[in-house]
Amino acid sequence: MSSRVTLVAVAAEAGVSVGTASRALSGRGDLAPATRRRVLTAARELGYLRDPGLGGRPSRSALLLDLVLGSYHNAYSDEVTAGARSAAAVAGYDLVLTEERDTPDDDWPMRIHRRGSAGVVLGLIAPTAAQLAALTHADIPVVLMDPRAETSRGLTSVQTTDREGGLAAALHLAERGATRFAIVLGSPPYRYGRARNTGFRAGLRLVRPGAELAAVQADWGGASARQAVLPLLRALRPGERLGVFACSDEMAAGVYAAAAATGRRIPEDVLVVGFDDLRGARWLTPPLTTVRQPIREMAAAAVTALAEAAGGAVLAPSPIVLPARLIPRGST
Structure with a gap:
């Protein structure tokens, strides 16, 4: 029986x-x-x-890979899409762009299931246990791109060296002559933001132990960062140089706006370092010094791992880590 x-x-x-x-x-x-x-x-x-x-998912997956992002209308998603699309083409797959809708009735795992995708890259979103269970039940492999939380639930993830990037920002600001320091933290405090904060503080302890450090929070956006930094810039005394590390380029642009509003000059009065190196960083005046995370390469690594899994390779639960790199420009 x-x-x-x-x-x-x-x-x-x-x-x-x-x-x-x-x-x-x-x-x-x-x-x-x-x-x-x-x-x-x-x-x-x-x-x-x-x-x-x-019935259900075909026994042989279609030559499709899904890229799931919360939005496709920003510079970050452009970089992710470009890297993922190139890697998919090299591997012989078509790339499907799936946008997560922040609504209770969003059933994107079932849409992916129905079209028989060979694998899914989840970028900068936090899938629910039910969504992951749906993909697991359909035997569809998943790779997390820059996950927001430390726990990856046993899934392969692709990350950059966020902590080391924050440390490099601190060393650079100290070397360029900052006398006081500030860090603009993103809220919610995602995994990568916490790592950048930890690295920056560790760098200051190495080269400027006891240095004054102000920490302010913004919602990962420029307008919020501008408001958060305004009091610090207004309090600057003659001869002081404030070194600001913003945990994203968008928040660094908010520091620029605050400097303009208070009559502070970049880099004479305020030194600014961002994180990401999205295309807008070079368009700021002066161009933004930033920590470049290799977004295209990270997306390509995620897609390549899925293509290899479709060919029989085993996805390891350990992260794939690609190095970040400081890019000095006019803001320091």
Whole structure:
């Protein structure tokens, strides 16, 4: 007598009909996300294994890879897309761009499941346990691009050396003659922001132990950073040079705006270092000194890892780490 879990048992556990359970597991049908999640959870907890002959994800994946981002309307996503698309083409895959919608009914894992993608890169988003479970149940490998949290839930991730980048920023500002220091932290305090903060503080302890350091918070945007930094610039005394490390280029642009509003000159009165090296960094006046994270290369590494997994390689849970590099420009 077989002890294999049946579709009937999954349906009963989830409190739905057998037809509804079948549609949920195969990625078909217009089902409420909550219903689909309930069926997937029941299947996972019972250990249900779907017969490939019953439909659902093709036994052989399509030559597609999905890139899932929260937005495709900024310089960061442009860099990620360019790197991912190039690597996908080299590997013989087409790249599908999927935008995560911040709504309760967003069911992007099921859309990916239905088209039979060979793998998924998740960039700068925090997938829920249910979303990851849906991909796992469909046997679709996942790589996290620059994850927001330290825990990657056993998944492969691609990161840069955020801590070392922050440390390099501190050493550079000290070497360029800053007498006081400030750091603009992003809120929420994501993994990479915390690492940059840790590195910057470690660098100051190395070269300027006891130096005055002011920490302010912004919402990762320029307008918020401008407001956060204004009091520091207004308090500058004659002869002082404030060295500011902003944990993103966008927040560094807010420091520029605050300097203009208070009559402070960059780099004579205020030295500024950002993080990212997105295209706008070179367009600021003066051009922004920043820590370059290799975004295109990181996206390419994520896609390459998925293509190799589709060919039978095992995705390791350890991160793939590519080095960040300080790019000195006119702001220091």
